[in-house]
Amino acid sequence: MARHRDYTKIEQIFESTLKLVLEKGFAGLKMAEVAKEANLATGTVYIYFKDKDDLINQLYLFLKRRKTILFLQGIDQKEDFDIVLKKIWFAYFEVTMQHVNESAFLEQYYRSPFLKSNVKEESKQILKPIYDLLERGVAEGKLCAVNVEILLSQIVGPIHEMIRAYHDGAVEINAESMNQLYQLVMKGIKA
Amino acid sequence: MARHRDYTKIEQIFESTLKLVLEKGFAGLKMAEVAKEANLATGTVYIYFKDKDDLINQLYLFLKRRKTILFLQGIDQKEDFDIVLKKIWFAYFEVTMQHVNESAFLEQYYRSPFLKSNVKEESKQILKPIYDLLERGVAEGKLCAVNVEILLSQIVGPIHEMIRAYHDGAVEINAESMNQLYQLVMKGIKA
Amino acid sequence: MARHRDYTKIEQIFESTLKLVLEKGFAGLKMAEVAKEANLATGTVYIYFKDKDDLINQLYLFLKRRKTILFLQGIDQKEDFDIVLKKIWFAYFEVTMQHVNESAFLEQYYRSPFLKSNVKEESKQILKPIYDLLERGVAEGKLCAVNVEILLSQIVGPIHEMIRAYHDGAVEINAESMNQLYQLVMKGIKA
Amino acid sequence: MARHRDYTKIEQIFESTLKLVLEKGFAGLKMAEVAKEANLATGTVYIYFKDKDDLINQLYLFLKRRKTILFLQGIDQKEDFDIVLKKIWFAYFEVTMQHVNESAFLEQYYRSPFLKSNVKEESKQILKPIYDLLERGVAEGKLCAVNVEILLSQIVGPIHEMIRAYHDGAVEINAESMNQLYQLVMKGIKA
DNA sequence: GATGAATGAGCGTTCATTCAT
DNA sequence: TATGAATGAACGCTCATTCAT
DSSP, X not given: OOSSSOHHHHHXXXXXXXXXXXXXXXXXXXXXXHHHHTTOOHHHHHHHOSSHHHHHHHHHHHHHHHHHHHHHTXXXXXXXXXXXXXXXXXXXXXXXXXXXXXHHHHHHXXXXXXXXXXXXXXXXXXXXXXXXXHHHHHHTTXXXXXXXXXXXXXXXXXXXXXXHHHHTTSOOOSHHHHHHHHHHHHHHHBO | OOOOOOTHHHHHHHHHHHHHHHHHTGGGOOHHHHHHHTTOOHHHHHHHXXXXXXXXXXXXXXXXXXXXXXXXXXXXXXXXXHHHHHHHHHHHHHHHHHTHHHHHHHHXXXXXXXXXXXXXXXXXXXXXXXXXXXXXXXXXXXXXXXOHHHHHHHHHHHHHHHHHHHHTTSOOOSHHHHHHHHHHHHHHHBO | OOOOOOTXXXXXXXXXXXXXXXXXXXXGOOHHHHHHHTTOOHHHHHHHOXXXXXXXXXXXXXXXXXXXXXXXXXXXXXXXXXXXXXXXXXXXXXXXXXXXXXXXXXXXXXXXXXXXXXXXXXXXXXXXXXXHHHHHHHHTTOBOSOOHHHHHHHHHHHHHHHHHHHHTTSXXXXXXXHHHHHHHHHHHHBO | OOSSSOHHHHHHHHHHHHHHHHHHOGGGOOHHHHHHHTTOOHHHHHHHOSSXXXXXXXXXXXXXXXXXXXXXXXXXXXXXXXXXXXXXXXXXXXXXXXXXHHHHHHHHHHSSTTSOHHHHHHHHHHTXXXXXXXXXXXXXXXBOSOOHHXXXXXXXXXXXXXXXXXXXXXXOOSHHHHHHHHHHHHHHHBO
16 A cells, blocks of 8 residues: 555565565565565555565566666766766666666566566656667767667667676676677667 | 377477466466366376476476577578578577567576576577587687677677567567668677 | 464364364375364464374374373372372273273374374373383382383273273173273282 | 286285385375386276275285284194193284284274274184184183183283384393283283 | 376365454 | 464365276
């Protein structure tokens, strides 16, 4: 129900849910465990969330928002396009790395049947600043005149793939390899 | 002699499982439904698969193998590198498009906790021909001298992302847009 | 505060279980029936007992304790040995007769594979007062200087056998036949 | 069905069943395992036994007969009563010891709900020679003029109890302790 | 007769959700 | 609001039995 009563409890529940989902997957997520992990009674969770489904969907939005705020922090869109893009790219990389768990969750559940379509839409809305930036890049003739969705996936996809590879032990991540990837990516999308 | 073990049943079960997983997600997968969909008794499924978990894991490998066979079909690795790469890239695109369901399943479960690590390893083994090809490309000075994992993600990632975007209604997929993406990708990884 | 854990439910469950086990045997015991018989939901049984096995084991201990308390009731161990022994013997006989069901259960499951070894040990502990008494009898030179276990089986065994015979319709049980058996038994173990 | 076809198979099935029952208890007995242990197919067991229940009941009778034959072997009922009784008592003791497993099974299932009443009756019939002997003892004025059932339980019960105690590690069994028990028992029932 | 794959009713157990306190 | 015991539908899996070969 109301989501303004005790914000601390909500965050506790979110953190517990995230932890448990990452540990045991969504299928293994039990409401009683979420509650226990958050030092709450089972019923309490149902005061803040209608049901399990609602909890998952809310958590998704919560994490999406948090991540976006983090990597847009301190970005000044009025700066030179190339600089903004570079800053955002590295910021996104670092935030994704530092919050692998959340990112894994976000990726894993974006296309799962748990997420309701309105949540997906809201989730896209959150990325609006990025879409705007890319459109500006195309308008300024800095990027290939390609669909923005494609551009975004070209920018973001490789980051995810590299971090995946890193966690599979396939690659190292350091200033050099990050730069290397950045060069590759830019080579691909620059006009 | 009793009835022989009928291995076509395994495929029946796989198809039913895939269908149901895609319809309702893994959490909604019920063994009884799998059996019914495959016109079998519940217990019969357990003759061929130890349990639900085993079924999912086996299905994953089955689809991975099938997909790989499909897009490597008719590829002659002795041909010119650029040609082989291009053929594979478009073959992979088309197979992924035509078997979106299987691909979605493969993507969705690769990193899920359902898959046991040995299945992941076996899954990688299946892609060996691709790794070999990329290494050849690097050796021949045709591709950036970058970690093969990164190269692969640069090649495959954008395809997945574009098809996702397509299913979200964000882009069209046709000869032109495919070519456009291919150019982008190649621009990115060519030496 | 939520409802308190209601420990009388445990006894309800015990009684239902005992009733059903005696009616249909252990193999025919169904958790759902236990719950229904106790006017509870299936799941409730699992709040108080880990699983079916645990239920059986706990029930065993419960009945063993209850029976022991009953036949030791009003016994004053400070009295003359012969009197204490006689009182206990007849008390045991009567309690076993009046609670044939429980006794049947106790006998039947003592050596069955359902009972875990720690339960068997705890079960022995319950009989400690009896062992002590017999040792006192030996020490006072009233009983054959034989292993206490043997003595006990000489005392208790015939009671069980007679009640069995009674339920098979082979013998009558009355003051006379009980006395007759008591004489036989005592003749056998007195020093 | 027919029980004369392949007697070897029947014995194989009996042995396998006994082994498995003793290992895992009756509740854990699976027809498929019985078959496997006997190197037969599941269906084969159903050629020789109507169902699981029938198998258990037949096994009971089989073992009861076998045990009785064993301990009556070489007994000449025409000999002096005291000698016959003593011989039988020790023979029963030894056979029970040497075939603890069978005996455990016989004891455990005699009163279980698995045994049908006609099997119990048939089982009693097998002990007829013993009843006859005891009646003779009473007639000859050698035994207390007590119901034969009681006498039997006085004779047989202690043996079972002692062997139980032995397996619980509570007592030693050797010529001396056996004799000791024999004296106790006889003291109890002699006229 | 022998085989063992197939069947499917049935049962133990779980867990999302409710509700008395 | 918070609690956590209670609920019971639902599901995974088993296993006695059948039956096609």
